[in-house]
Amino acid sequence: MSRDVSDPELRAALHRVADMVADYLQDVGQYPVLPKVQPGEVASMLPGIAPRQGESLDRILDDYARIIEPNVTHWNHPGFLGYFSITGSGPGILGEALSAALNVNAMLWRTSPAATELEERVCDWLRQMLGLPEIFRGHINDTASVSTMLALAAARHAQPDLDIRELGLAGRPEIPELVVYISDQAHSSCDKAVMTLGLGLRQVRRIVSDEQFRMRFDALAEAVEADRRAGRRPMAVVATAGTTSTTSVDPMDRIAGLCQREGIWLHVDAAYAGSAAICPELRGQFSGWERADSIVFNPHKWLFTPIDCSVLLMRDVETLRSAFSLVPDYLKTDEEGVTNLMDLGVQLGRRFRSLKLWMVIRAFGVEGLQDRIREHCRMARDLASLIDQDPEFAVVAPVPFSVVCFRWIAGDSPEQQDSLNEALLNEVNSQGPVFVTSTVLKGRYTLHLAIGNLKTTEQHVQDAWQIIRAAADRVSAAQLR
């Protein structure tokens, strides 16, 4: 028989990994956020064929330390200030390690009672923490992309008398075009969901946003009316609470009113900013979401839980269940009145994701989570003031949470300004200590800085600003030469 991994070897390797993880979390700030690696470089360090014989765990961990760890982008780095900055916190890592050892598939209650009931319980904790009504039922998916797709599939299923589940969309003249409304700031996952569900990208109405990047309600109302007049059926509005570029919040109160009057499904994409609603003083910004039909928010974004963990809260979970439940003979069980998570979506296999989330919530406590989110928001506001005090820079969007969008006011034309900002970003990111990303706002290249990692301190943010400032000087000087 070939080489076996003995119990003592494994135990030793687990302890070695414990130290590797602890060391990494302690020292990750010493890496450049972006690895200095060219495309193909990692691949060239990996053999082209799999080893015939087993290798020792120590040797594999050595290679991990040599080839893999230095060549990832360090999302857990305190200087990671791009996209939405996230945290794989210690308690969450413990949960993931235990979950991998249990290796349960929580597709049915029976295939893991504790995983099913913990998921329901923890999602209800979150519902309360977010201040949402009791009627909402949550469950965990991998990503917001999937949660939003499921929500829109439920919206499609809720269309009266169409029975799309059974009959499909094609070859049925009685099926109207089903329209989905999002703002021009909405996440691409909305478009992907519409594509996947067979509705067609042309049924996505990108409603123009206002000067603060919020969906313009008047434009939404007009679009809905125009579609009705043209014989199309407004199916769903996706309102975003915390858009990807600026974390702007769509006017959910007014949108909810329209949706109620018109019988349109309201899905709220709060994937990032939803976490902020656990702070009572920030919750006002979410006003109206309690009237939504579905809400997605991702603890793996701003609630310090390792990726993946996306919570989908449904006002009427039965609609989702009837859209997706399908129980083959080999998955029939006797238990009555239990939740079988497989009924709530596309995926049959379900990891035990609530375990890490439970550990995170318990380790920090609600107040601890609130404190940290407040602190991130405060640091973002302070940075925004600093930027605004600099005559060469401008904050170009409100800062409702922990993301600051800004621009270097340089160059003689908008185009030149765009390219100078792009050069600035490349210069900043080539330094190592920080990673900032970009977006486009009203057609203009914009720098986007997000604070969301637990290890990011005041000092890191100050340093980031100094790095940006110094980089601007260097880019300027290079221009003049």
Add this chain to the structure above:
Amino acid sequence: MSRDVSDPELRAALHRVADMVADYLQDVGQYPVLPKVQPGEVASMLPGIAPRQGESLDRILDDYARIIEPNVTHWNHPGFLGYFSITGSGPGILGEALSAALNVNAMLWRTSPAATELEERVCDWLRQMLGLPEIFRGHINDTASVSTMLALAAARHAQPDLDIRELGLAGRPEIPELVVYISDQAHSSCDKAVMTLGLGLRQVRRIVSDEQFRMRFDALAEAVEADRRAGRRPMAVVATAGTTSTTSVDPMDRIAGLCQREGIWLHVDAAYAGSAAICPELRGQFSGWERADSIVFNPHKWLFTPIDCSVLLMRDVETLRSAFSLVPDYLKTDEEGVTNLMDLGVQLGRRFRSLKLWMVIRAFGVEGLQDRIREHCRMARDLASLIDQDPEFAVVAPVPFSVVCFRWIAGDSPEQQDSLNEALLNEVNSQGPVFVTSTVLKGRYTLHLAIGNLKTTEQHVQDAWQIIRAAADRVSAAQLR
């Protein structure tokens, strides 16, 4: 500021978890496979609201040990012989722990070069191990449900001149009904994919299987022809290599020929049995899959990798990319010629799943993996002989891999036999040391025993058979009383 998790506390907890994982893997066999727990019992041990204050990691881990671990179904138990038996092996657990600490989102090459390139490399190792042509490109999804949905979305996108991505399926008289062919033994994920994609369940043709539970080729050819005659368009065939009930293998060679002639997409669902193709002597059973357009196989099923890890191999990955790629401003990057994994499906967020898979393949080596799969198949064959030697039992399906389907020949009518077999299964599963599941074959209740856990030995299988035998005697005796 609220309680923080200090570095030393976290390090100590990581070491405690290292021992908990090692102990669990060593002693899991002492648990009953199915926990003795009633619906609601776990929930009743969990507070109804989240804690205000943070708690110590030790206290949380104590609760894990008390509330969670004893109340999961132990998928990693050597006596777990239900569904498809799986293994979260030690090397895979190391990978998951490290991956949680890195917490990368491998959506773009830039957001984790090592994760992207390792995924490509490891998928190519697997391609070679399975004996598939170089043209196939693999990437990792969470589940086969998603992989199959993506494959069918690619098939839909490949329909010439329909542009369903942009225009959708509804309100277009020129769109024919798009039909998907599966056998009556195919997995429910095929139906779910068809539902989700908006094609409608009525477009699923469940082709009858033969006496060995393989799709009847003549019936498939007839169904395709009938649909063509009726003006519908045959879009895809999903052939299964290793069906969920019996691990039967559809005649892929003939099906591939038909698909080629007719311009129909061929997707192969080898989610479980695909792993067996790494053994040259078992590969013959997969003949024809090298002509497929797409193949899914799950290392998290029978390749000892913790859930979730599903590999989708595409003959023309560009079709998938053009079905799903959609790059918003905030995700644009400069690198050319790199793979951005987000382009290959619905999900934007991507865990670093290749890490665990790399560790598993290296720790066991190709020969080690082959040995273990062979051993599982041998144990299944031996058990089947044992069952067949017992006049009261009958093996009711061929055993091409490691699943044995059998029935207790008892009762005076088919209905009574069904209910006696059900009673037998409940009696077996109530004992603790083993967990066996059921399915329905040709309308008849059938016991389904799967061998796939690394810790399952000859002795466990023998014990399982003794337990089944003894349970039958007890059920018999209870009947007579």
